[in-house]
Amino acid sequence: QSVLTQPPSASGTPGQRVTISCSGSTSNIGSNTVNWYQQLPGTAPKLLIYSNSRRPPGVPDRFSGSKSGTSASLAISGLQSEDEADYYCAAWHDSLNGPVFGGGTKLTVL
Amino acid sequence: QVQLQESGPGLVKPSETLSLTCTVSGGSISDYYWSWIRQTPGKGLEWITYMYYNGGTNYNPSLKSRLTISVDMSKNQFSLKLSSVTPADTAVYHCAREMTDGYTNGEFDHWGQGTLVTVSS
Numbered sequence: 331q332s333v334l335t336q337p338p339s340a341s342g343t344p345g346q347r348v349t350i351s352c353s354g355s356t357s358n359i360g361s362n363t364v365n366w367y368q369q370l371p372g373t374a375p376k377l378l379i380y381s382n383s384r385r386p387p388g389v390p391d392r393f394s395g396s397k398s399g400t401s402a403s404l405a406i407s408g409l410q411s412e413d414e415a416d417y418y419c420a421a422w423h424d425s426l427n428g429p430v431f432g433g434g435t436k437l438t439v440l
Numbered sequence: 441q442v443q444l445q446e447s448g449p450g451l452v453k454p455s456e457t458l459s460l461t462c463t464v465s466g467g468s469i470s471d472y473y474w475s476w477i478r479q480t481p482g483k484g485l486e487w488i489t490y491m492y493y494n495g496g497t498n499y500n501p502s503l504k505s506r507l508t509i510s511v512d513m514s515k516n517q518f519s520l521k522l523s524s525v526t527p528a529d530t531a532v533y534h535c536a537r538e539m540t541d542g543y544t545n546g547e548f549d550h551w552g553q554g555t556l557v558t559v560s561s
Contacts, residue, residue, distance in 0.1 A: 332484050365547055374534055374551035375485070386539070386549060418485055422546050427498050429546030431485040 333358065334419050334432035341438040347407040350435045352419030354400050358430055362422040364402040366395055369416040369434075378417070379404060406437075414439045442467040444535050444552035452529075452559050458522040462535030462552055469493050469516045473544040476509070476520045478531035479554065486531075490544055491518060525559045532556050 335353040342348040352364065363382050367375035377386050379395035382402065394405045402421075406413055419432040448460035462474070476488040491497045491509050499507050508521040522529060533555055536548035 331482070363545065367548075374553050375548070376551070377539065377547060377549045380539065380547045380549075420485075420546050426487075426500065428487045428490065428500060430487070433484045 332433035333423065333430035334421065336417075336419060336432035336435045338433065339436045339438065341440055342406075342409045343440045344409055344411065346409045347405060348409055348437065349406075350404045350417050350419075350437070352402045352404070352432050354402075354421055354430075356400060357425060358400075358421040358423040359397065359402055360400040361424060364395065364397050365420045365429075366393075366404045367418045367420065369418065371415070375418060409439055411439045413437060442537065442550050444537065444550055446533060446535055446552045446555040448533075448555060448557070450556060450558060452525055452557060453561050454526055454559055455524055458525050458529060458557055458559070459519065460521075460533055460535075460555065460557070461517050461519045464516045464518075464537075469511065469513060469518065471541040473538040473542075474511075474518050475536045475538070475544075475548065477534045477536055477548070479534065480531045487546070488522075488533075489520070490538075492544075527559045530557065530559045 366379035368378045369375045382397040383395045392408045416434045418434045420429050423430040443465045445463045452458045470493040475490040489499045506523045511518040535552045537550040538544050539547040539549035
C-alpha cells in the first residue's frame, strides 16, 4: 500500500552486515534523492541517511546508503543489538510535490 | 537544541474536526519548512502537508479538501485542522522540521514525539 516498497522484515546476528532494499519509480527514487529513517520502539523516526548516502552528525559510519535507478539500499555493518528497529526509506515524489515513504522494514538482531 | 511538541485532543468523534498544534522550542519557526506526518500500523508513514513561515504550503491531495494549516509566529507554533474525520484518520500525528533552511526535500531532522489521535464515537 505504500508508494515505496520495502521488505517487511530483515534479520541478522551481531557483527553481521545486513541490507534493506527500497524500490520506487521514476517519479520518486528515479528522479530524486533517497532518505532513510530509523525508528526505535516508542520513539519518533530519526534521520539516518539523507541525499542517498550522507549521514547526519552523530550517525555511525556502520550505516551507509546507496541508490541505483529506481531502487535504493541501506546497509548496516557490524550489526549491534541496539540496531533493532524499524527502518523506512523515503523520497520526494514529483507529482505529489511531497515525500513518500516505504512501508518499513523491521530489523531483528538475533 | 530544537524541540517539537505536538498537542491536542487524543479522541475525536467521527465527522468532527481534528485540531493539533506543534510548538517549536530552541529555535525560530522562520526560515524552515515544517510538516505534519501521520503514522498508522496499516499504512505506515504518510506525509500530510508542509508549510513555510511566510505562508507557502502544499497538501497531500488525498487530504487537501479537509485540511487547514496555520502558523502563529508570536507563539512559535503551527497548527493542523482536519475536518470530517473518520476512523481511518486514527493515527499518531507527528510534526517535523526540514533539515535545510529555506528548502524542502523530505529530509526531516527534527521530529515531535507524536500524538495518538483516535477517531471514535
